[in-house]
Amino acid sequence: MTNNQNDYPEVGELVVCRVSNVVDFGAFVELEEYGNKEGLIHISELASGWIKHIKDHVQEEQKVVCKVLEVNPKKQQINLSLKDVNEHQKRQKIQDWKNEQKAERWIEFVAEKTDSDKEKIKQKITNKTIDDYGGLMYPVFEEVALEGTTPLTKRGIDQELAETFEEIAKENVEIPYVDITGYLELKARNSNGVEKIKKSLKEGNKIEKDNAKIKISYIGAPYYRVKINAPDYKTAETILEEVTNKVLKKIEEQGGEGKFHREIEEAE
Template sequence: MSPLDVPEDGDYIIGRVIEVKDFGANLDLLEYPGRKAFVHISEVASGWVKYIRDFIREGQMVVAKVTKVKKGSKIIDASVRQVSGHRKKEKIRAWKNEQRASKLLELVAKNIKADYDILREEIRDDLINDYETLYGAFEESVINSDDFEKKWKGPWVSEFIKVGIENVTPPFVTIGGMFSLTSEKEDGVEGIKTSLMGPQAAHDDTKITIASDGAPNYRILVKAPNYKQAEEELKSSVDLVLKMLKKEGGNGSFERA
């Protein structure tokens, strides 16, 4: 981010506490160089705060919510109290990922013998516009390498993908649901087993798991790098199980969980 960037009301920011006073604390904003935030004592924690240093201290890294951006000022008002534990973890994780992504981009520049600052200036904003974060761009280069290589041009592209594959673990999503499978045939159980063994992942990076949840219920889970792929794999698996079971003389239904 450039020093000209300014967070907006409602944004979540991450900062380092540089000063604690009786009435509040000042933060250096790690994502916005040169900008600071002030957290009033009433926004440090829920409930009454008698001793502010019981809740916040110098050197501490905190996540805060922007409550007011002062026009023409480099200091914004923020609240630590309004940040949930989940939001705090997610923000810190995302910030750490961006720090890591910057290091990986440095490695890309080094490997292709390019100036890091120039390369960063040329591609970073465009990548963030498309993938929201620089780390997200590395993830996409791993998940869809061919599409990424077709979309972007320049001597950095192939090395960007290579560095991503070597250093970034792509995110995965898990979806699934429940089968209800029955058969009136004497060997109906075997027919159900056969149908459940039918689904095979169409992609190497997809995992399909089917387990009994107490007859006649069977749970299926699909783990894939993105929802589109997971949905496609789940649909084909469900269709195959129900088709095979019908062929075996049984009946079945499926419900998303």
């Protein structure tokens, strides 16, 4: 998130910093997201345990993720901790920061196409999405890339601006889709059994949800593969369950029988 030059971070917030000066008692850093305001990581907050050489832990020009311990705007003082940030938090924060930098460029593209002021556009979108995204812009572009103009128009953004956002989002956002697979075992023992199975599988293919793709394929009687391609694993698992339940319900309604198997080994 890019903040106003006069903003200060909140205590407990994770911030991306550039190490500007390493001294005997710690390291001075510049907060990338807060107008390069200066902060201090005291030696006691660099790492757990005794520190012999500070430069074994931080180097000048290094990018680090710190936790905000104290903020005093009157004294222009920001105290930070490096040791209180774990590797997962560090990776996630760096990724979020990089994503916001991308979003800043994309807002510039929107401003150019609409012949508008970048900051006014950003403020308008932020005001409408603050409750859902806390002022972050990348998730807005991501949602628009997935769902079109609806996420913006339903929040009161005019159609023309929303359409430009959609155009820029779809050109630039890479959605990290995931694949999961399950297997259906379907049986219908009579002369029109094949038709009953086809009707049952059609029920599963009717589902349209969360920009997911559903593919059901035959792999050898009586087994069928169900492949779900969705934006995340939670969504994919939910859709897989819904698809298989629809198919199994339909085959049973027609007097047939069916089972779901998560792995092919179980189905054989």
